[in-house]
Structures are given as C-alpha cells and as structure tokens.
Amino acid sequence: xxxxxxxxxxxxxxxxxxxxxxxxxxxxxxxxxxxxxxxxxxxxxxxxxxxxxxxxxxxxxxxxxxxxxxxxxxxxxxxxxxxxxxxxxxxxxxxxxxxxxxxxxxxxxxxxxxxxxxxxxxxxxxxxxxxxxxxxxxxxxxxxxxxxxxxxxxxxxxxxxxxxxxxxxxxxxxxxxxxxxxxxxxxxxxxxxxxxxxxxxxxxxxxxxxxxxxxxxxxxxxxxxxxxxxxxxxxxxxxxxxxxxxxxxxxxxxxxxxxxxxxxxxxxxxxxxxxxxxxxxxxxxxxxxxxxxxxxxxxxxxxxxxxxxxxxxxxxxxxxxxxx
Amino acid sequence: xxxxxxxxxxxxxxxxxxxxxxxxxxxxxxxxxxxxxxxxxxxxxxxxxxxxxxxxxxxxxxxxxxxxxxxxxxxxxxxxxxxxxxxxxxxxxxxxxxxxxxxxxxxxxxxxxxxxxxxxxxxxxxxxxxxxxxxxxxxxxxxxxxxxxxxxxxxxxxxxxxxxxxxxxxxxxxxxxxxxxxxxxxxxxxxxxxxxxxxxxxxxxxxxxxxxxxxxxxxxxxxxxxxxxxxxxxxxxxxxxxxxxxxxxxxxxxxxxxxxxxxxxxxxxxxxxxxx
Numbered sequence: 063x064x065x066x067x068x069x070x071x072x073x074x075x076x077x078x079x080x081x082x083x084x085x086x087x088x089x090x091x092x093x094x095x096x097x098x099x100x101x102x103x104x105x106x107x108x109x110x111x112x113x114x115x116x117x118x119x120x121x122x123x124x125x126x127x128x129x130x131x132x133x134x135x136x137x138x139x140x141x142x143x144x145x146x147x148x149x150x151x152x153x154x155x156x157x158x159x160x161x162x163x164x165x166x167x168x169x170x171x172x173x174x175x176x177x178x179x180x181x182x183x184x185x186x187x188x189x190x191x192x193x194x195x196x197x198x199x200x201x202x203x204x205x206x207x208x209x210x211x212x213x214x215x216x217x218x219x220x221x222x223x224x225x226x227x228x229x230x231x232x233x234x235x236x237x238x239x240x241x242x243x244x245x246x247x248x249x250x251x252x253x254x255x256x257x258x259x260x261x262x263x264x265x266x267x268x269x270x271x272x273x274x275x276x277x278x279x280x281x282x283x284x285x286x287x288x289x290x291x292x293x294x295x296x297x298x299x300x301x302x303x304x305x306x307x308x309x310x311x312x313x314x315x316x317x318x319x320x321x322x323x324x325x326x327x328x329x330x331x332x333x334x335x336x337x338x339x340x341x342x343x344x345x346x347x348x349x350x351x352x353x354x355x356x357x358x359x360x361x362x363x364x365x366x367x368x369x370x371x372x373x374x375x376x377x378x379x380x381x382x383x384x385x386x
Numbered sequence: 387x388x389x390x391x392x393x394x395x396x397x398x399x400x401x402x403x404x405x406x407x408x409x410x411x412x413x414x415x416x417x418x419x420x421x422x423x424x425x426x427x428x429x430x431x432x433x434x435x436x437x438x439x440x441x442x443x444x445x446x447x448x449x450x451x452x453x454x455x456x457x458x459x460x461x462x463x464x465x466x467x468x469x470x471x472x473x474x475x476x477x478x479x480x481x482x483x484x485x486x487x488x489x490x491x492x493x494x495x496x497x498x499x500x501x502x503x504x505x506x507x508x509x510x511x512x513x514x515x516x517x518x519x520x521x522x523x524x525x526x527x528x529x530x531x532x533x534x535x536x537x538x539x540x541x542x543x544x545x546x547x548x549x550x551x552x553x554x555x556x557x558x559x560x561x562x563x564x565x566x567x568x569x570x571x572x573x574x575x576x577x578x579x580x581x582x583x584x585x586x587x588x589x590x591x592x593x594x595x596x597x598x599x600x601x602x603x604x605x606x607x608x609x610x611x612x613x614x615x616x617x618x619x620x621x622x623x624x625x626x627x628x629x630x631x632x633x634x635x636x637x638x639x640x641x642x643x644x645x646x647x648x649x650x651x652x653x654x655x656x657x658x659x660x661x662x
Binding site for chain 1: 590
C-alpha cells in the first residue's frame, strides 16, 4: 500500500496540493491510501488528452503569450493602401520558403501559424486554368487581427517574428484621423510593431497618378509622426511595371519618402518572376524582411553618458551636502 | 546525456511501415542478419498477414484502422537488448495529432521514453503545386472562383507540424539545437523514384522547407536521411510474383545510405538508427 493523491492533475507531494493550494497535501480529502494495482488501472483508464497550445491559425494579440515565454517576439507591421500587396507579400514569403529559397542568415525553425501561412500561399498557386487568384481584401473590421509567426535561427539564437497583416481601408482611416473609432487595429499595429513595411503600389500610382500620390503623402506623414528609431522598409510593390509610372510623379513620391522617412530602406518587389533566381520576386521579397531582421537585432547604441554641462537638471547639479 | 536505444517508428498511413516491418521480421526470424529476436513479440498478427502475402509474391495491403495495434519487437544487437516500438501501425494516431492538435498520455510517454525516432516518408506520393514564384507571369483570374483552389494542406505542413507537435509532447524546445531525440528520416519505396540521387537530395527536392527545418532545428550529427526499398520492385506482374516465390521475400529489398551506397541487409536500418 502506498499513499498517493487520486487527482492525476495534482502535483503533490512534489508540488502544492491543488485543492488547498498549500503544501499540506496530507490534509486533502483526495490524498488516500491507494492500492498499487488500482493505481495502475487508473493510469490505464486515464488516457488523458493533451491539447497542443497552438492551432496553426493566425494569432491574435492575446495569443502572443504563446511565444513570449521563450523570447520577446519581434512584430513587423505591414502598412499600405488597399490592394497594395500586403497580404500577397506575406503569401510570397511563405511560398519562397516553401520552395526552398532561404534568407541569407536566418534559418527557418518552424512556425505556430502554419495553416494561416498555407492559406495565404494558396492564392499564389496556379489554378488548373493557368491563372491565379490574388488574396481577397483583408477584412476591415476594427477588431480584425492576424499575426503570422516565423521562428528563425540566426547563429545560435532563436527569434520569433510576427508579421501583422492589416486592411488597407483601416490604414486609410488611420492616416486621416489616428483616433478614428474604426481604426483600432491600425493603432495597435502602429504602436506595437518593432518595424514596418510600407507598401507603395506601382499600379495604383500609374492609374491614380496625383490622387494616389496624395494618399501616399498623407500615410507617410502619419507613419513618420511617432516612428522614432523603428526601422522601416519602403517597398514599391508590383514593380515589374515601375517604368510605367510618370517620372515626375515617381520623383515627387521619392521626395516625400526622403522628407518624411529619411532613414527608410527602399526596394522594389514583384510577385512575377522573369528568371530563376529572379531579383524582384525571389531575392527582393526575402531581402525586405531580412533587412528588418538584421536591423532589429543590431546591438543598440547605449547612451549612458549624460550631457551634464550647463544642465538645468537638479539631479546632475547636485554635488552632495558637503558642497553646500 | 546519452540517448537510450528505444526506437519509435512513426509514419503517416501508407508510408511503407507495414512492408518494412514484415521484411524486417522475416529476416530476423530467419536469422540471416546481425539483429536477433529478444523474445517473440506478443502480438504480430498484422505483420504475419503481411509476411504471408509477401511469401505469395503479393504486395502488402494497407493496414486497416481496426488493426491499429501497438507493435513491439524486442530485439538484440551486440548483446544489447531493446525494443522497436511501432505504436501506431496504421498511422491513424499520427494523422490525428496534426488533425486535432492533441495527443494522449500514451503518446506523451512514447515521445519521452524513446530517444530514437524513425520517421517514414514516401516521397513518390508527394505532390507539389505550381505557384507564381516558379512559373513567372500569369494572368489574374477576373472571375474569382475559389472552388478550384485546393484547400488541402501541403505535405511539408504535415511533416513540420507533426515533428513540432511530437517535440512539444516531449517537452523539447528549439531554443538550442536538438541532440536527443535522434532522428532518422527514411524515404520509402525508393525504387519507385528511379533515381541515382542521394537521399538528402531527394528530400530537398521533394520537401525543401521541411528539410531546411530539420537542418535548423536538429544538430548536424543528430539526424540522418536514408532511402529504403522494402520490396525492391512492384509486385504487379506474374514475373515479379514468381521471383518472390522462387527466391523468397527476404532476398529482396535494399537500403540507400547517405552516401548512396546500396545495402541488401534491411536490418542495417536499425543499426543506422542506433549509431546516430
């Protein structure tokens, strides 16, 4: 005869008794003398099901805790007008990894949102009629969040990256009024992202000309307002047609970027590959993300030495009681 | 920490486990290999019927879900005795892990107690979609018709999610590269590929992201990829069947090691798993 607890989930006597939440497990009603044979039977019947904590679907902000026990996840926010190619970009990243393309220094170590990635990538698959569907517009309700996870190893360290997808409509609302009641998820992405990808849609610039340019200026100025030192990449999407943009409009957009986002790294991407490997499609899509990964992991300059000459700060002016 | 020798055999349905186990058992029981039987297994009903079919020169049949019993073969090699455990002969439980994202305590125990995992994958049955990154330019369908879009998840998804889930069940994270459990990936039905490539090259060609995942997550010397043809050729002609009847099933089948060397002794697969 041995003494055990009949509750299989109770860690006592190794841990606290779950009933009294105390170490006094012997007082617990479930702490009983159990026959060893009974115990074996019980274990056999107790084919308890353990649920894997991720489902493979896109994460919501409250799901981030799934990752935060092992690292501080780095969030990359995607910003751009409707149909600028934000969702397709994410689908293309997965498609490239799926086909064996790799980042230079960041190795794929799994994902807790594989099903969500697969769903994005299916829009880039060639259908039996030889055509593709691009993703449907991302839902624009203000409580829509979808975070896509990649675990990546750089040298010896695992980093958890979360891409925050967003609807272009919501970012348009946010660009015109950051407090718009319907732009809650845009506000969340803007305040919580560690880095950004800002999409400029070449086709929209070709077709919308000055009108599109105006919207880009508004969005860029809003992004710049509280960006601080967070890295950003400006992406010319659908750049297989970039030469069709009127030169004066292109120059004017470039000037806007230079003015509002002088630190931005600018790059052209496309979902259409002309060669294999192809610069716009294969190389640059990955390079957008890799630039941000590298930036986010750069050692930060520590500003430890305060400038104390001519300071008015009484903390620095204090010279100790002996000086008075 | 040193890995124990208990070996867990994992594979989705129709990945070639039955034929291999039948051929392995055939060789062990006929004592023409280095591995010997520790004691006769308790329940080998499902293997026996596969052995009988092979003896008649017929291909083995997919294991019915009702025969989904745990198979334990106690074996001895170099005076060490250990168990080969195939907990899920039909492969249904393994598909359920990724289907329902859950596992029972029995599986948790299996993943924790067995330090060597053998994963069976049949590359000849894997499909790959064409997508934009491969094809170049194509038209965008103006009529949005999702019906022809396959919602099926890819094989790469399945294998990555399966290993992520089993590692989770074992409480092994990916923060540092994995040393234990040791992983042997066996590419089955090698003959149907008609290739002269190495097993690693086939894995990269068929499942490039999965292969990248393994390489990132496991230590280089803690996993291996080999090829296996348990039958050597399809048993769909009279001629092929006669060969099996004349020369006996244990004369057929081969392994392809990581250097592309062919080896007739199928039981070497177990030795390879033990030496990782």
